[in-house]
Amino acid sequence: MPWINKEMCTGCGVCLDECPVDAITMDEDTAIINNEECIRCGICHDICPLDAVRHDGEKVPEEIEANLTWAKGLLEHYSTTEEKEELIERLKRFFEKERKVAEKTIEKLDSLKD
Template sequence: MPWIDKELCTGCGICIDECPVDTIVLVGDEAEIEMDGCIRCAICHDVCPLDAIKHDSEKVDEWIEEKVRGAVRNRELCEKLSGNPRDGKDSLERTIKSYKRDVFILQKAIEKLEDLFKTL
């Protein structure tokens, strides 16, 4: 999904005018993308004069770190609440299982979409 670098956006409004599904809004002085409506057409990337609209691939490292931080925080909280290190370890195990399930679901969705892509 596209995202807007707030440091670069001046709120000029060009992307808002050009988005075909009106899913970019101005919040204060900055543009913001309402992700649910985005159809990934990439028009906004092309029209921003300041290159403020970025691709999600530019956030991958940050997202990985967020996931790891969240899981570690949950493990620590579980251990603190129960006073038993085993509960923290169980929490971490559940998170790992949950992420593996997400990977499985996404992999299957990718395979179906690739099959669809071949028919186009």
């Protein structure tokens, strides 16, 4: 999923003109990708003259931090060490499930080529 680095985007509009599904809009001087509309063609990434359209992988650390912030927020609802440990185990099972879904999806994606 491409995303636009606000610090790097100058709002030149090149990507808006080239997106085949009009998934990019302008908010003041920054382009924004509508995730629901984007078909992951990668054109915006290839044509941005400033490399402001970035790859998914760069967001991994940020997404991990977001998960940990979410987990910390949930932990605030529990007072005892035992309750907190139980919650952490539940969260681990949740992310294990997410991992399995991702791994199985990756395995099966090639079958869609036919």
